[in-house]
Amino acid sequence: VTQWHCSQRTRAGGHGVRERLAQCQDQSSRHAAELRDFKNKMLPLLEVAEKEREALRTEADTISGRVDRLEREVDYLETQNPALPCVELDEKMTGGPGTRGKGRRNEKYDMVTDCGYTISQVRSMKILKRFGGPAGLWTKDPLGQTEKIYVLDGTQNDTAFVFPRLRDFTLAMAARKASRVRVPFPWVGTGQLVYGGFLYFARRPPGRPGGGGELENTLQLIKFHLANRTVVDSSVFPAEGLIPPYGLTADTYIDLAADEEGLWAVYATQEDDRHLCLAKLDPQTLDTEQQWDTPCPRENAEAAFVICGTLYVVYNTRPASRARIQCSFDASGTLTPERAALPYFPRRYGAHASLRYNPRERQLYAWDDGYQIVYKLEMRKKEEEV
Numbered sequence: 001v002t003q004w005h006c007s008q009r010t011r012a013g014g015h016g017v018r019e020r021l022a023q024c025q026d027q028s029s030r031h032a033a034e035l036r037d038f039k040n041k042m043l044p045l046l047e048v049a050e051k052e053r054e055a056l057r058t059e060a061d062t063i064s065g066r067v068d069r070l071e072r073e074v075d076y077l078e079t080q081n082p083a084l085p086c087v088e089l090d091e092k093m094t095g096g097p098g099t100r101g102k103g104r105r106n107e108k109y110d111m112v113t114d115c116g117y118t119i120s121q122v123r124s125m126k127i128l129k130r131f132g133g134p135a136g137l138w139t140k141d142p143l144g145q146t147e148k149i150y151v152l153d154g155t156q157n158d159t160a161f162v163f164p165r166l167r168d169f170t171l172a173m174a175a176r177k178a179s180r181v182r183v184p185f186p187w188v189g190t191g192q193l194v195y196g197g198f199l200y201f202a203r204r205p206p207g208r209p210g211g212g213g214e215l216e217n218t219l220q221l222i223k224f225h226l227a228n229r230t231v232v233d234s235s236v237f238p239a240e241g242l243i244p245p246y247g248l249t250a251d252t253y254i255d256l257a258a259d260e261e262g263l264w265a266v267y268a269t270q271e272d273d274r275h276l277c278l279a280k281l282d283p284q285t286l287d288t289e290q291q292w293d294t295p296c297p298r299e300n301a302e303a304a305f306v307i308c309g310t311l312y313v314v315y316n317t318r319p320a321s322r323a324r325i326q327c328s329f330d331a332s333g334t335l336t337p338e339r340a341a342l343p344y345f346p347r348r349y350g351a352h353a354s355l356r357y358n359p360r361e362r363q364l365y366a367w368d369d370g371y372q373i374v375y376k377l378e379m380r381k382k383e384e385e386v
Contacts, residue, residue: 105291109280109331115260115308117379118335119325121343122364128372129170135190135251135353136367138169142258142358143196150194151178151372155251158186160199162226169372183224184231189244189252190354190367195263195283198232199224202254205236218242219253221286235286239277241270248302248316248351256281257306260359264306268298276301278311278331295337296327303352305364308382310335320351320369335382348373 131138132153139150149169151161161178163169168177187201194200205220219242223233242253245268255266263283268276276296280289296304296313302323304313310330316323324344328337350369357364364375 106293107290108333109261109290109292109309111261111309111332113260113308116334116382117308118310118328118330118340118382119307119312119343120341120378120380122345123376123378125346125348125366125376126374127348128166128374129174130371131169131174132370134350134369135249136370137190137192137354137356138367138372139194139356139365140358140361141194141197142360144194150199152187152190152192155189156186158183181226181229183222185222188219189254190249191252191255191266193256193258193263193356194226195258197226198283199226200256200263200283200286202237202256221254221281223283223286233286237265237267238288239267239269239279243268243270243273243298245276245298246301246303247299248318248320249353252354255304255354257304257357258359259306259308259357261306261309264311266304266306266311274298276304276311276313276329278306278329280331290331292329292331294327294329296329301327303355303366305355305357307357307359307377307379310340310382314345314352314355316351322347323352330382339382341380345375 131151135155136151136153138152141148141150147165149163149166151163151169153161160181160183161175162181163174163178168174171177181199183199183201185203188203192199192201199222201222201224202219203222205218218240219237221235221237222231224230225232237254244250244253245255245266246252253267257264257266261280263281265279265281265288266276267279272293274297276294276298278292278294280291281287282289294311296311300315300317301313302316304311306312309332310328312325313327313329314323315326322344325342328335328340330336330340348366348368348371353367353369355364355366362377362379364377366373366375
């Protein structure tokens with residue numbers, strides 16, 4: 001009897017399994033049929049979506065071509081009808097050299113090289129990546145024998161990133177490839193410079209609590225040896241009542257620049273709060289060799305750089321729009337404002353926080369709202385007509 005009951009349960013169990021398998025097969029068949037129906041319904045929609053995507057892509061390419069064509073037309077029109085130089089001629093500037101100041105102030109600069117080039121146009125730009133905050137500086141050492149990239153993020157910081165080469169900087173996890181160099185004092189603004197193995201930067205000199213006194217509105221220039229990581233020299237910049245030279249870059253009080261001739265400083269003072277000043281510095285001692293009162297206004301200026309002894313000031317608007325060079329000042333007197341080109345910069349993100357010229361490459365390293373950009377420059381002889 002026991003064996004009979006076991007046999008009946010086994011047959012009943014097998015019958016239940018077969019029923020469940022049949023149900024699974026039926027469900028699978030229904031799901032497959034539904035999937036085929038869904039696929040048959042979706043294929044035409046996908047084809048339509050693909051056609052619409054291709055149409056949108058074609059339209060986008062067409063619009064991009066129109067924008068590029070419009071840019072070229074704007075290029076041509078601005079070349080044919082250049083903007084007037086952003087120069088104010090007043091009694092202070094028409095009084096001739098030495099109107100203000102004594103000694104070698106405003107005397108013509110004697111070139112130490114045969115560099116006689118000026119900018120013809122900003123040829124093109126290449127956006128490398130986005131690294132850091134909206135304000136900062138990135139550059140190469142124009143006198144260095146390596147391809148190291150130096151990145152100084154922020155307007156008040158004490159740590160610089162050093163990348164072995166440009167390729168390492170462009171990697172997604174770039175910071176992991178960088179070494180860090182810490183300076184003993186935080187820099188001020190975005191006016192730093194790497195030159196001849198040294199980092200030059202400005203700092204607030206130590207003073208009494210709360211500021212004021214003789215050190216008010218003064219800055220101390222620091223010469224920092226990047227390899228030894230030591231301060232080798234320092235000097236209080238010989239100008240009183242410093243104010244930001246660029247109306248659109250309020251955190252920078254001294255902007256250091258390097259060209260074929262050496263080391264320069266762009267600044268402004270309360271004595272003439274409308275125009276920029278230029279100084280030639282001795283890179284060995286940080287002494288000021290010569291100074292000039294330029295006709296270039298501070299208003300709407302955002303950055304500047306020096307090439308072959310000529311200061312080029314870049315202007316923009318607030319809110320940021322398209323920047324262009326609207327004032328140049330040749331310390332040697334070779335290039336007159338009337339013969340200077342006034343090129344504009346290609347489209348980009350916002351406003352330049354810094355511009356660094358590399359004489360070996362004839363390129364500008366720009367920091368634009370956290371984006372690192374390279375501008376290629378086209379040059380011509382200063383004696384050639386625009």
